[in-house]
Amino acid sequence: MPVNAPSPSTRPPAAVFSAALGALALAACSFGTAAPPSCVTDSDCSSGTICFVDGCADPTRELAVEVTGSSLTGIFPQDFEVKELGASQDFFLPGPITIGGSFQLERTAGVDPTQRDIYDSEVLVRATGESVLLPGVTRSYQSRFAKTDRGTFSMGVGQGRYSVTALPTDPGVPPMTFTNVLAGLDAGGALNFAFASDQGVVKLSGRLLRKRLAGPPPTDLVVTQAEMELQAFDPATGEPLSQRGATSSGHAGATGDFILVMSPLARSLPVIEVVATPRSLDALVPTRRFALRPPFAANVTLELGDFGEVIPEVRGVVLGVEGEPLAGASVLFEGRVGGEGVFRSRLVETGPDGAFTVDLLPSDGTFTMTVFPAPGARSGVTQTQARVTSAPGAPPALTPQRLRCRERLLVRGTVLLADQSPAAMIRVRAVETSKSPTRPLPLEDVEVLTDSAGVYELRLDPGSWSLEFLPTGDLPQTSRLVTVSTIAASDGGTLDRQQLAPIVLPRGRRVTGVVTSNVANRGPTPLSNAQVRFFRVTRIENKPASVLLGTGVTNGIGVYTVILPTREAPRAQE
8 A cells, every 4th residue: 555655653554553453452552551750840850751641751752643634535533653753744644444334134033144135224323432542532423324325335434443333214123233343444344234134133012101000900100291212222231232212102192002123132131221211301201221131021011110290390599609699500400219210300500699490300319419500610519419399289399498509629830931931821721531420410621821920720629630731832732630629727627729739831842744645546645624633642540541742733735733842952043
């Protein structure tokens, strides 16, 4: 395969991905296996190394680059390994990376490649995965094929390893999934999806009810207030065994009847999971999971249980840290209700007086009430256990009716230039790195600018954060990991602020290069508006990780420039 004579330290994706899958995984994890020393500034590091988020390291080694063509080229991310950084790094993209294959339908109840028909009805193909060279860099693509050419398909993806699921629009045809699919210029074969025949599928039929009352005669209480859907999953892998199937629900005269058409795999699993969910996020009906074991009964009754009647217009008030009304905060309730289902309210916002109104179901105990103030505000994300009661002729009562938010921690630090002078007007962005398992939604990023003295102040909730320092001009970006937590004070209280060690921005090194492609089948052609991202591939907290060092975009002749960190001192004027 022709390439555009890359510099010796750059290996094109065709070479990288020609090895076996196991070798690729080993290569991806081979970066930075030794535990680096801890550091705060470059002065803590030995000659030739600088302080990265993971410790001291040589800024010219163990790098990887992601190159993405513009939306018009159809070239999704392709990855390059850079063993040693040069002043010029050129990249050649031979062409788009695709996942392709065919859609077929079994004629018999079994699996027989000689007894299949072409399947040319509509199919949605979804690929989710991760780069092989860049740990933690996720990639997701999907394409809908309304009409195929004799059952064949092809879709563009970025370089990586994927789980690929084909979901026919027809609910009577179960989905099919391939795992560990390696997508590269020289990797992977055809994905031939052979959907099960009508004789081979597993059909689960029955009724989804709110509750069945014992007779005589038995009475079925049907869900009429919301349209419900069912879907079957393999609980061990999370892979879908069926399409989303509608039930007779959400209207007067509904019966709750359903037929769920599942993959033949459902017969061989020790247990499957059927999830009942309301079609609308605003529905006042819980979600419930049912564990079923084969062989399945001819008619299955699934009961959501007695989750109670809607309690409308539950009112509460959110206060700030000083007891003032907190406007513009989002409030969410989540918890178990009668019948063992889980209910999540819609997200509501507080008004100027800090008040909110929300419709709830009776809780089976208490709800977890979570308040999300605006990013960077003094008031922080606050959770409490809340209970709602309702009596005839009286408005519903929420306990606590007024919730005072705790204060976010003040994180303060200074950004300096290499000569120890203040770095003013530097953008500092805090990104949450690990979501709390008890918090229903992730935290938003927080951004501030340093002042004339290089000082920045961030209001952050407790947790793990990455602080990204994003200068302009000839200075490279850098980052640090911090854990934000309350600190015990000597008087027995807590300190609500953290002073971080000064950050000294590393000197910048200008790296340029040309990105070319064969996308037009005219040989190496400059690729304009392509994005070039340089990463340091290492281990953080003993896990493979990728740290972004710099980004460049090619101009009209395919040339990019990126500023990367260096330990080199500036050259004296001649």
